Amino acid sequence: MFILLSVAIAPGLALFSFFYLRNQMATEPRRTLLHTFIYGAILTFPILFLQYVFKEEQIFSNPLIQDILFTGVVEEFFKWFILMIAIYHHVEFDDPYDGVLYGVAISLGFATVENILYLLSYGVHTAFLRALMPVSSHALFGVVMGYYLGKSKFSKKEKVNEYISIALFAPILLHIIYNLIFVLEDHWSYLMIPFMLFLWWFGLRKVKLAHNHLIQHLYAQKKI
Incomplete structure (x- = not known):
C-alpha cells in the first residue's frame, strides 16, 4: 500500500x-499553496459522485457526451470556481505568476487523489501512463x-472579465x-x-509569459 501511494x-x-x-523572482507562501x-x-x-450519479441515472442518452463533454466541463468549472471564491481575492495572490502556481496546485490536488483511486482499482502497472497523460494534462x-x-x-x-472567461473556457476546451482523443478506440495514441x-x-x-509579466509587475512596483 505504501508503495502504491508513493507511486500515485x-x-x-x-x-x-x-x-x-x-518562479525565481518571488516565493509564494507554501501554506496557501498547500x-x-x-x-x-x-x-x-x-x-466523482456527480459523475457517478449522472452515469447511473443515464441523464445523457449518449454516454460519449458524459465521457467527453460533461467530465471536462464539470472538472474545470469546479476548479475555476474554487480559485475564484477562495484564492482570486486572497492577499497572497499578489503577482501574475501566482495564478500559475495556484492553478497547478488545485489541478494537481484533484489529479493526485484521482490517481490514487485509479491505481487502487487498476494496479501500479498503470502508473507510468497515468503520470504521462492524465496527471500532467491536469497540471x-x-x-x-x-x-x-x-x-x-x-x-x-x-x-478583467475577458481574461476570467478565458481562464474558464480555455481549459475546458x-x-x-483530450477526452475526445482518449475515447477513440483505434490509434488514439x-x-x-x-x-x-x-x-x-x-x-x-504561458509559464514564460507569466514570468515576464511578473518581472514587469515587480519593475512597476520598483521592487527590482
Whole structure:
C-alpha cells in the first residue's frame, strides 16, 4: 500500500516542484499553496459522485457526451470556481505568476487523489501512463487557467472579465479535446502524442509569459 501511494503521489509532487521552481523572482507562501492543493483534493469526491450519479441515472442518452463533454466541463468549472471564491481575492495572490502556481496546485490536488483511486482499482502497472497523460494534462490545464486568472487580476479593468472567461473556457476546451482523443478506440495514441506535445509547448509558453509579466509587475512596483 505504501508503495502504491508513493507511486500515485510522486508525479503530482514532481510536476508541482517543476512549476514552483521556475518562479525565481518571488516565493509564494507554501501554506496557501498547500491549502489550494487540498481544495483540489477535496473536489475530487463531489465531482466523482456527480459523475457517478449522472452515469447511473443515464441523464445523457449518449454516454460519449458524459465521457467527453460533461467530465471536462464539470472538472474545470469546479476548479475555476474554487480559485475564484477562495484564492482570486486572497492577499497572497499578489503577482501574475501566482495564478500559475495556484492553478497547478488545485489541478494537481484533484489529479493526485484521482490517481490514487485509479491505481487502487487498476494496479501500479498503470502508473507510468497515468503520470504521462492524465496527471500532467491536469497540471497543464491548471497552468492555462492560472495564467489567465493572473492576467485578469493584473490587467486593465476593461480586460478583467475577458481574461476570467478565458481562464474558464480555455481549459475546458483543452480538456474536451483530450477526452475526445482518449475515447477513440483505434490509434488514439497517434493523436494523443502530438496533442500532449502541443499541450506542453502551450503550457510552458504561458509559464514564460507569466514570468515576464511578473518581472514587469515587480519593475512597476520598483521592487527590482
